[in-house]
Amino acid sequence: xxxxxxxxxxxxxxxxxxxxxxxxxxxxIDVRSLVAQGYFTYDPGFMSTASCESAITYIDGENGVxxxxxxxIEQLAEKSDFLELCFLLLNGExxxxxxxxxxxxxxxxxTMVNEAMVRLFRGFHHDAHPMAMMCGAVGALSAFYHDxxxxxxxxxxxxxxxxxxxxxxxxxxxxxxxxxGQPFMYPNNKLSFAENFLHMMFGTPCDEPNVNPVLARAMxxxxxxxxxxxxxxxxxxVRLAGSSGANPFACIASGITALWGxxxxxxxxxxxxxxxxxxxxxNIDTFxxxxxxxxxxxxxxxFGHRVYKNFDPRAKVMKVACDEVLAELGLENDxxxxxxxxxxxxxxxxxxxxxxxxxxxxxxxSGIIMKxxxxxxxxxxxxxxxxxxxxxxxxxxxxxxGSYKIGRPRQLYTGYTPRDYQPVEEx
Ligand code: SDX
Numbered sequence: 001x002x003x004x005x006x007x008x009x010x011x012x013x014x015x016x017x018x019x020x021x022x023x024x025x026x027x028x029i030d031v032r033s034l035v036a037q038g039y040f041t042y043d044p045g046f047m048s049t050a051s052c053e054s055a056i057t058y059i060d061g062e063n064g065v066x067x068x069x070x071x072x073i074e075q076l077a078e079k080s081d082f083l084e085l086c087f088l089l090l091n092g093e094x095x096x097x098x099x100x101x102x103x104x105x106x107x108x109x110x111t112m113v114n115e116a117m118v119r120l121f122r123g124f125h126h127d128a129h130p131m132a133m134m135c136g137a138v139g140a141l142s143a144f145y146h147d148x149x150x151x152x153x154x155x156x157x158x159x160x161x162x163x164x165x166x167x168x169x170x171x172x173x174x175x176x177x178x179x180x181g182q183p184f185m186y187p188n189n190k191l192s193f194a195e196n197f198l199h200m201m202f203g204t205p206c207d208e209p210n211v212n213p214v215l216a217r218a219m220x221x222x223x224x225x226x227x228x229x230x231x232x233x234x235x236x237x238v239r240l241a242g243s244s245g246a247n248p249f250a251c252i253a254s255g256i257t258a259l260w261g262x263x264x265x266x267x268x269x270x271x272x273x274x275x276x277x278x279x280x281x282x283n284i285d286t287f288x289x290x291x292x293x294x295x296x297x298x299x300x301x302x303f304g305h306r307v308y309k310n311f312d313p314r315a316k317v318m319k320v321a322c323d324e325v326l327a328e329l330g331l332e333n334d335x336x337x338x339x340x341x342x343x344x345x346x347x348x349x350x351x352x353x354x355x356x357x358x359x360x361x362x363x364x365x366s367g368i369i370m371k372x373x374x375x376x377x378x379x380x381x382x383x384x385x386x387x388x389x390x391x392x393x394x395x396x397x398x399x400x401x402g403s404y405k406i407g408r409p410r411q412l413y414t415g416y417t418p419r420d421y422q423p424v425e426e427x
Contacts, residue, residue, distance in 0.1 A: 004018075004019035004021070005017065005018065005019060006018075006029045008034075010039065017031060017033065022053075028050045035410075040412070050231075051407075052404075054395065055069070055092070056089060056230075056394050056398060057089075057228045057230045057391070058070075058230070059230050059308075061306075061308045061309050062309055064308060064310050064311045064312065064313045064316075065313065066314065068227070068228060069088050069089065069092055069093070073314060073317065074313060074317060076224065077221060077224060077225060077317045080094075080224065081220055082194065082220045082224045082387070083104050083193050084100060085224050085227050086103070086165055086390040087099065087103045089227060090161060090390070090394050090397065104193075106166075107162060108166070108187075109189075110162050110166035111166045111167065111169070111196065112170065112186065113141075113144075117137060117140070117144075117171070117174070118184060120137060120140055121133065121137065121174055121175075122178075124178060126178060128178075128179070129378055130172075130179055130379050130382045131175075131378075131381050131382055133174075133178065134175050134385060135253055135257050135260075138164075138171060138252055138253045139250060139253035141163070141164075141167065142247045145160070145249065148160050149247045149248075151242075151245060151247065151248065152400075154401070157248070157397050157401065160247075160249070161248070161390075161397060164248065164249070164252055165393070168385070168389045169193070169197040169200065170187055170200060172201075172382045172385070172386045173185060173200035173201045176201055176375075176376075176379055176382075177201075179378075183204070183205055185200040185201075185203050187200060188209055190209075191211065193220065194219040194223065195209075195211045195216045198211045198216055198373070215373050218321055218324070218325045218369055219373065221317070222321075222369060222370065222383060223383075223386060223387035224387070225314045225317060225318060225362060225387070226314075226362065226366075226383075226384050226386075226387030226388050227387050227390050228390065228395075229388075232264070233261075233263075234259040234264060234388065234392065235255065235391060235392055235395050237257075238251045238254060238396050239395055239399055239407070240254075240407040241255075242399055242400060243399065243405065248396055251396050252392050255385075255388070255392040259385055259388065262301065265363075265384040265388070267301050267302055267361070267363040268363040268366050268383075268384060269367065269377050269378060271302040271340075271363055272368075272371060272377045272380070274287075274300070274301045275340055280335070281339055284339065287343075288300070288347065288350065291303075292350075292352045300343070300347060301363070302361060302365075302367075303353070303361065303364065304359075304361065308359065309359075311359045312360065312362055314362040315359070315360045315361055318362060318369065319360075319365045322365045322368050325369050326368075326369075326372055336368055336371070340364065340365065340368060344364070367380055370383060
């Protein structure tokens, strides 16, 4: 904290506001006392608002910095793995060897879902969007785990976190299997987290597990790069839902619904749709012109970010992983990759994008890797949600284990002032 002060003078009155400092990043002006002075702050989209105090993830948008509990994403992507990052996000420190083994085993022991979930999935139409099934299935989890819904009990919070991290991949794979009419695959306890996911996605009861280790490593990296990202739209949704005391399964389901939008987690699916619509390198200029045209709603999906104004460090890591996977699969001449690389090059040299600081974000290359792995486009946001669940539950647990108030923003009211009802015959 700091002893800095801000002064606000309005209607001839000067109001002193405390200024709070974190360990790094911008100071914040504490405006909590303003309501007592008869004022609200106004910040649609929360462009200038710190909604909470958190110690989990730090982003410096100007310098392309992303830290998880202080560790740079580049180092975690190179040296860590997804489950180790889960432990770090939840507990604040990297696990020692014994903790790492125990956490991996604890997650493995919770990967199965209640068998009644099979009947739930049978109720979905086979061509339902996988994200629609994911929203329903995760929300339904609270119907099965009444033994762990006391959010004031640290043990309940811990077992709920484990269940969510462990079961989300199983549910994600069930969304895919139901979609294609294949039998659900049970988790295999001998496989790693990412291997197990690919096994449940692409394995069948007719053959032994057979997962390509290069693809498993790429899948693990995709989960790791999507794990958490400060107070983004879906994480803020989880915090707001959690502030009412809702159970963790319901809160994560609210995060999944917020993630679905094309401006957020739905962008990876939209990137592939856009690249397919562009169709060839020759058409790129036409689409870049559309993206710049104010009268055209078309945007370059996978470009731009509310916080990153130089580059998204995750996009850089994802681009390297993309090259590795496509080379491993002999797809380095993938036409979509050629369009993506040329599009990035053109956009980064175009004044419109430079002036607005629009760079590729995490979603720009992730879809190309997922397509190469064999994941269909409409499953991309389901993959994003599978990785992000640990971030959502870490923020939920951080809030619930501390002091918090129910989130209840106010508004700038521009509707009618009081008026009298008119009988219908007088209207
Ligand atoms: C994620 O918040 C997070 O951390 C999110 C995320 C996470 O890990 O949780 O990082 C994941 O959601 C990444 C973002 C994925 N979305 C997309 O790729 C969709 C395309 N991008 C945009 O829609 C947009 O860039 C946003 C939503 C990401 C950010 O929008 P902002 O911050 O509200 O910025 P804006 O819409 O006000 O744009 C500023 C200007 C505008 O032009 P002007 O009105 O100033 O002339 O830039 C333009 C916009 O029109 N612009 C684009 C553009 N993005 C912004 N123009 C063309 N193509 C784009 N992609």
